[in-house]
Amino acid sequence: MSGYQTPEDIQTVPQLVALAPTEAKAFLAFNHACARGDGVVPPKYRELISLAVALTTQCAYCLDVHTAAAAKAGATREELAEVAMIAAAVRAGGTLAHALLALRLFERHATSCQSGDNKEPSA
Numbered sequence: 001m002s003g004y005q006t007p008e009d010i011q012t013v014p015q016l017v018a019l020a021p022t023e024a025k026a027f028l029a030f031n032h033a034c035a036r037g038d039g040v041v042p043p044k045y046r047e048l049i050s051l052a053v054a055l056t057t058q059c060a061y062c063l064d065v066h067t068a069a070a071a072k073a074g075a076t077r078e079e080l081a082e083v084a085m086i087a088a089a090v091r092a093g094g095t096l097a098h099a100l101l102a103l104r105l106f107e108r109h110a111t112s113c114q115s116g117d118n119k120e121p122s123a
Contacts, residue, residue, distance in 0.1 A: 005060045044073040051080065052087040 047070035054062035
């Protein structure tokens with residue numbers, strides 16, 4: 001679907017804030033606290049971390065905001081590329097970690113089926 005997410009969508013943030021002002025105020029305060037420049041983690045690293053998360057969550061708007069902020073903070077194309085690879089590796093690692101859980105759950109369910117307990121698993 002072409003045009004599903006567009007940069008212009010970000011212009012509707014004020015409308016969303018107006019529709020849920022209490023929640024928006026809390027979120028924006030939290031977001032600003034995390035984006036502050038006077039923390040132990042320098043602004044460039046904050047933006048590179050934000051980019052890694054945006055890549056992992058696949059948030060197009062976050063990518064737009066944080067690539068601009070990372071460039072402004074002095075990040076390089078090479079740093080962005082490494083961050084992308086790190087994010088991909090961590091996400092892939094999460095898949096493998098969940099495979100361990102899936103194996104354990106499978107064994108439990110397979111054992112249950114073999115013992116005659118054919119109940120449907122609950123979600």
